[in-house]
Amino acid sequence: MKRYLETGNFAITEAAILAGCRFFAGYPITPATELAEAMSQRLPQVGGIYLQAEDECAAMHMCIGASLGGYKAMTATSGPGFILYADPYGWALGCETPLVILNSGRVGPVSGITGAPGQGEFYLTRYPTQGGNFESICLAPNSAQEVMAMTVEAFYLAERFRMPVTVLADQLITDGFEDISVPENEDEMKEMGFRVWPRKIHQGPDFYPATDEIDIPPVVLGHNTGALCSDWTPTEEGYDIEEVEAHHKHAFRLIYKVRNHRELFSHHNEKKFMGDDPDLIVVSYGTPSRVVNTAVAKAREQGLKVGALRLINLWPFPDELFNQKAKYLAVELNWDGELVREVQRAAPDDSKVHFLGTCGDLPTIADLIETCEKILKNEPLARKGWVLEAW
Amino acid sequence: MQYKSSELTSKYLRSRKIPSTACTGCGLGINHKIVVQAIAELGLEVADIVWGTSIGCAGRQTFATWKGDGFAGTHGRVYAIARGLRIALPPEKKIILTVGDGDAFAIGLNHLIHAARSNTDMTVIVNDNLGYQSTGGQYGWTTPQGSKTDSSPYGMFEQNLMSSGMDVMKILKGAGATFLARHVPMDGAWAVASVKKGIQNRGFSLIHMPFPCPTNFASRELGSRDPVNIYRWFKEHAAPLGQEKESTIWATGIWHDASNTRPEFSQLVHETVEKIRRTGSI
Numbered sequence: 001m002k003r004y005l006e007t008g009n010f011a012i013t014e015a016a017i018l019a020g021c022r023f024f025a026g027y028p029i030t031p032a033t034e035l036a037e038a039m040s041q042r043l044p045q046v047g048g049i050y051l052q053a054e055d056e057c058a059a060m061h062m063c064i065g066a067s068l069g070g071y072k073a074m075t076a077t078s079g080p081g082f083i084l085y086a087d088p089y090g091w092a093l094g095c096e097t098p099l100v101i102l103n104s105g106r107v108g109p110v111s112g113i114t115g116a117p118g119q120g121e122f123y124l125t126r127y128p129t130q131g132g133n134f135e136s137i138c139l140a141p142n143s144a145q146e147v148m149a150m151t152v153e154a155f156y157l158a159e160r161f162r163m164p165v166t167v168l169a170d171q172l173i174t175d176g177f178e179d180i181s182v183p184e185n186e187d188e189m190k191e192m193g194f195r196v197w198p199r200k201i202h203q204g205p206d207f208y209p210a211t212d213e214i215d216i217p218p219v220v221l222g223h224n225t226g227a228l229c230s231d232w233t234p235t236e237e238g239y240d241i242e243e244v245e246a247h248h249k250h251a252f253r254l255i256y257k258v259r260n261h262r263e264l265f266s267h268h269n270e271k272k273f274m275g276d277d278p279d280l281i282v283v284s285y286g287t288p289s290r291v292v293n294t295a296v297a298k299a300r301e302q303g304l305k306v307g308a309l310r311l312i313n314l315w316p317f318p319d320e321l322f323n324q325k326a327k328y329l330a331v332e333l334n335w336d337g338e339l340v341r342e343v344q345r346a347a348p349d350d351s352k353v354h355f356l357g358t359c360g361d362l363p364t365i366a367d368l369i370e371t372c373e374k375i376l377k378n379e380p381l382a383r384k385g386w387v388l389e390a391w
Numbered sequence: 392m393q394y395k396s397s398e399l400t401s402k403y404l405r406s407r408k409i410p411s412t413a414c415t416g417c418g419l420g421i422n423h424k425i426v427v428q429a430i431a432e433l434g435l436e437v438a439d440i441v442w443g444t445s446i447g448c449a450g451r452q453t454f455a456t457w458k459g460d461g462f463a464g465t466h467g468r469v470y471a472i473a474r475g476l477r478i479a480l481p482p483e484k485k486i487i488l489t490v491g492d493g494d495a496f497a498i499g500l501n502h503l504i505h506a507a508r509s510n511t512d513m514t515v516i517v518n519d520n521l522g523y524q525s526t527g528g529q530y531g532w533t534t535p536q537g538s539k540t541d542s543s544p545y546g547m548f549e550q551n552l553m554s555s556g557m558d559v560m561k562i563l564k565g566a567g568a569t570f571l572a573r574h575v576p577m578d579g580a581w582a583v584a585s586v587k588k589g590i591q592n593r594g595f596s597l598i599h600m601p602f603p604c605p606t607n608f609a610s611r612e613l614g615s616r617d618p619v620n621i622y623r624w625f626k627e628h629a630a631p632l633g634q635e636k637e638s639t640i641w642a643t644g645i646w647h648d649a650s651n652t653r654p655e656f657s658q659l660v661h662e663t664v665e666k667i668r669r670t671g672s673i
Binding site for chain 1 (some may be wrong): 451459461464471475665667
């Protein structure tokens with residue numbers, strides 16, 4: 001095990017290499033640029049390929065091509081580039097091509113502030129493409145060490161589910177310097193909980209079984225198996241077809257292969273003081289969860305019956321974690337509230353769900369504790385839900 | 392060399408996809424046969440080629456016709472997919488892409504230019520039916536100037552990539568393509584020879600092959616769906632390079648042949664990476 005004082009981008013690069021990634025294509029965008037730069041430095045040293053694309057759309061399509069040819073591939077971007085992945089994401093999803101996407105969130109909408117963290121792509125990671133009829137997988141780490149683990153895990157899930165998997169980080173994680181331990185051999189990787197799934201080759205010509213089965217190797221072109229893949233609705237052999245029934249089978253597979261195998265990733269979510277029947281549950285993901293965890297621990301010391309629920313696996317949304325009758329507070333790095341809407345949907349019907357948003361900066365511990373106190377005492381919040389207190 | 396269509400079909404194509412669902416009189420089948428014949432004349436086998444297509448008449452009608460491995464990309468993006476795939480495939484595998492004019496010269500032009508710039512080994516066959524015909528018959532950027540289409544009812548009045556002095560082939564040559572040719576369906580063996588050269592070039596090759604669409608283009612512009620009319624019209628408006636007349640729309644033949652003169656993209660990348668891996672620098 002080697003220890004470094006390095007950025008999340010460094011951790012992601014080392015993780016990708018450990019997971020077997022040997023192809024990265026990207027397009028410069030703050031704050032994901034340093035990851036591309038790190039990849040351009042490190043990948044050739046291990047025989048891997050770094051390519052700079054003409055735009056984000058091309059970058060992800062290049063990754064698709066490399067994955068179709070048998071490489072484990074990855075791309076990285078920030079929000080304004082992530083939206084340009086809509087086209088290739090849909091293709092990779094429909095063709096069941098494994099791929100890992102790192103999205104480092106910054107303040108939006110659109111270009112916004114390049115050097116400040118944001119959480120504006122919560123829903124975009126659920127629906128990164130058009131047409132519906134699919135399920136997505138998204139993991140949200142909250143530290144440089146964890147983004148390393150999650151990147152390795154994303155490759156593992158991408159291979160087993162043969163689909164693109166998104167790691168939703170933010171600017172603080174990718175740009176921030178932290179203490180990082182990098183495993184140096186397989187034993188150390190296992191010790192750290194890193195799981196690696198090798199690339200296998202689908203022998204075709206059948207494209208998919210119309211079941212929720214996973215662990216079917218992805219299509220790899222160039223082996224003369226007669227393998228086919230396209231963005232049209234496929235038959236089980238991979239031909240394009242314009243029949244709704246065939247599409248039912250395709251959609252069923254895309255949705256339920258993920259939903260019916262949630263045990264593979266649902267253990268990731270972090271629960272603090274949740275077994276203690278809290279009156280208020282503070283829900284968060286990504287870097288705000290670090291402040292939330294500290295604030296909740298301090299609130300506990302002050303006698304407040306508060307719990308912290310940190311979501312790592314964002315999609316499929318872990319509805320089952322919201323079965324407690326309690327008050328909920330969603331803490332997010334945006335002003336409009338995205339996570340809070342899913343919490344409202346998943347929480348028991350008579351639950352009160354509150355929202356605390358910040359933008360470009362983390363909430364303070366004092367702010368969080370004060371908000372918790374007021375909610376528990378049924379007092380009005382200084383910031384009323386989605387309404388800003390001042391322009 | 393003459394081949395019977397049935398021989399080519401049974402050796403290279405999937406029987407369930409032939410004949411295609413193309414409209415009566417569509418010239419795409421002629422273009423497709425030209426490409427498959429070139430493959431046969433080069434002695435290539437099914438396993439030697441990965442075939443990519445895209446959206447629209449050209450992509451949809453040629454997808455999965457090849458007996459071997461194949462894919463269809465979203466509109467205009469196949470060149471980026473092919474560049475990633477090229478990196479992963481062994482160098483001896485050929486990538487052939489059959490795409491449409493909208494795919495190549497509109498939505499995909501940026502990706503196409505970068506495929507040419509990097510001299511990525513692929514052979515792009517642009518099956519140009521003079522516009523967007525699968526969506527009903529709108530004009531594209533190589534639709535002959537002034538043509539009446541569903542989206543140019545007064546005639547296509549914008550300057551486009553076939554206008555005088557602005558041929559798309561010049562853009563691609565400037566971008567670094569190492570083999571460029573243009574042919575109309577009646578070019579026959581001449582077109583086959585160009586496709587063969589394109590496939591033999593270890594680098595970026597593009598063969599622009601305009602073909603007749605009787606259903607949409609001919610019915611709007613020529614007032615008739617009779618295939619004979621549009622084939623005659625094609626013949627009148629095509630001429631070999633150097634023999635163009637005022638009425639010539641398509642100057643045919645080899646536009647640029649710098650085959651095997653520049654490093655091929657994936658070879659360059661792999662060799663450079665290998666050197667960095669061994670020595671730590673380029």
